[in-house]
Amino acid sequence: MAEVNGVPNEIKSSALELIGNTPLVALDRLYTGPGRILAKCEFVNPGASVKCRTSLHMIRKAREAGLLKPKDPVIEVTSGNQGCGLSVVCAVLGHPLTLVMSKGNSVQRALHMEALGAKCIRVPQVQGKYGFVTQADFKAAEAEGIKLAEKSGSYFVNQYNNEMNVDAHYSTTGPEIWRQSGHRVDAFVAAVGTGGTFTGASKYLKERNPNILCYVAEPAGAEPIKGTPITKPMHLLQGSGSGCVPSLFNYEYLDGTFAVTDEEATEYRKLIGEKEGLFVGFSSAANVAAAVKLLQSGKLPEDAWVVTLLNDTGLKYTPVAEEIQ
Structure with missing residues (x-):
């Protein structure tokens, strides 16, 4: 903490100090249990995303x-x-x-x-x-x-090939989740774009507790990590589900995948807004949809805590319309 005239203050030196240490919020109104979904609010970063x-x-x-x-x-x-x-x-x-x-x-x-x-x-x-x-x-x-x-x-x-992408999440996202949850994490869920978030955070969390299960949310019909043919290359999850397994992705930390349809992503985006007061993008909604599926799958204890990310703000999206081009 800096001081001015000997008095402590909390002034940041630049926007760079606003990056990271995002809040972890419980989505208890959207998902009432059993179990609990905790979400990292990455949209509060100065660039409005993870x-x-x-x-x-x-x-x-x-x-x-x-x-x-x-x-x-x-x-x-x-x-x-x-x-x-x-x-x-x-x-x-x-x-x-x-x-x-x-x-x-x-x-x-x-x-x-x-x-x-x-x-x-x-x-x-x-x-x-x-x-x-x-x-x-x-x-x-x-x-x-x-x-x-x-x-x-x-x-x-x-x-897509920069190892420091993974290292960023290993050194910040994973440790923040572990600290903010009070070391109580049963599972981690993340959509995959470059693979940096999933690989880096999962690696850190599994090092803390090897019993933590880590799952990927993929767009239905574009699930290369699961290993199925691409039947729907066009989907709403911009920045994820690009149709190939990214070079930074590491299967060592993967415990499974969940497919999320465009309709489910749209539904959960609406629910996150109406139930939790948070306006987020489609990959964020897919993360939450996958977390719900995981909690309902029987793969976890009934009182499990699942951590995921709200990747970005909904203000980054427009209605799908050809004329915008």
Whole structure:
């Protein structure tokens, strides 16, 4: 705690100090038991998502390693949330930032990034439509981002292959959950985008207690972690369920998966708002839906506590409409 004229105060030095240590809230109005769902409110991060954690950690580690010099330009491919987190971090640290994103991802994310001084390049879709981003759409954006990084010489964050993505959750998310729950965690549930959240947090939690069960929430019909064929490449869970097992994902920590339909994600998004007063995105809703399924599956004791994440704010999404493009 800093002091002014000898008097302690709680003034933060920058937005970077607002990242992490998010509250853990009980969803006791939405789910009345048996058992309990506890959710990390990642939408209170300054970039309004869990990706602020990895943005800060990956950039700090790159600077410490000498891979990124002061004022050097940065580039990344994003579905939006990583871009918003990087926009916060790069604005404070003084790095020019370019972000490449599919046009299928919500335009609010582009507006958010640009409001923080970043440049956002939106790449046309090749398969999906607005609000539904397929693996092919992401690959098109990725190819454009890699090409721009090579041409410009900018530091490429490469969240899908950056081990510091996992380390961010091992060193912050996992320890926070363990501390905030009073060391009482029976299971952990997370949707998978890059795999960083699930792998990092699960690794930490299982090191504390090997009996903790860790599950993945996947979009129904796009369940590569479960190992089934992709029958529905277009779904509402932007930033997760991209149709392949990400390189950072580690099966060592996986105890099972739960499929969540678009209809279930929409229903639980509504319930989280109406029952808990929290406006969140679709992957957050999928996490809660999967947590309910887990508690009702008989895989856990009746009084089990399941921890999950509310990944981002609902303000990052628009109604699905072609004309927004």
